[in-house]
Ligand SMILES: Nc1nc2c(ncn2[C@@H]2O[C@H](COP(=O)(O)OP(=O)(O)OP(=O)(O)O)[C@@H](O)[C@H]2O)c(=O)[nH]1
């Protein structure tokens with residue numbers, strides 16, 4: 001059975017990346033969200049002994065996730081519910097625990113196009129030593145990944161404002177290593193440019209080119225370790 005079960009939440013494409021709606025059309029935002037998810041999922045899978053479940057109610061996202069080799073967990077949370085992101089993650093974590101009781105659980109953001117497999121593996125090592133580990137995002141306020149390696153128990157899920165501090169307060173160790181691709185969640189065009197400098201995956205590189213945000217380095221191929 002796969003040791004590391006990764007949960008990747010993605011909301012409906014029409015709602016996703018709303019902070020980019022001033023600069024990108026709805027179609028462009030949707031293409032970018034799908035591309036970043038593909039690159040994030042591919043990089044996590046290439047870390048080894050990883051299975052990915054994408055949590056979504058969106059059929060296009062579900063199709064793209066399956067095409068990358070991920071499972072799909074239909075988003076169980078009704079639109080407008082309080083705290084939908086943590087509720088969706090909790091429901092998916094329970095479902096995974098039912099079938100793989102001893103699995104390591106990871107909640108991973110879907111917008112990490114510069115993620116490298118070795119960064120994922122490094123953060124997992126920290127969590128294996130400490131129980132739970134949080135990767136703070138490049139702004140230091142948010143969380144890009146929460147690793148939970150305590151068999152049988154549920155991860156503390158506090159995604160949303162100030163989530164990095166809340167995850168640490170709940171007992172997760174902050175990953176100290178230099179893992180720039182794992183920290184770089186893309187919410188703005190400046191983030192996309194920063195990710196391109198680090199080197200993004202093929203799907204995001206192609207969409208960035210189409211959008212006119214020229215990628216300064218060749219697209220990166222994930223190497224299975
Ligand atoms: N399945 C699911 N995923 C969600 C939900 N809310 C947020 N997400 C996902 O969780 C991650 C972080 O969410 P947000 O920061 O709220 O949304 P975003 O699309 O990244 O960006 P903005 O719309 O600009 O805030 C993104 O991958 C979202 O798609 C939800 O209710 N259900």
Ligand SMILES: C=C(OP(=O)(O)O)C(=O)O
Pocket residue numbers: 109137141142143144158159160161163164185187
């Ligand atoms: C939900 C979060 O991230 P963001 O809003 O940046 O996607 C978070 O950091 O907990």
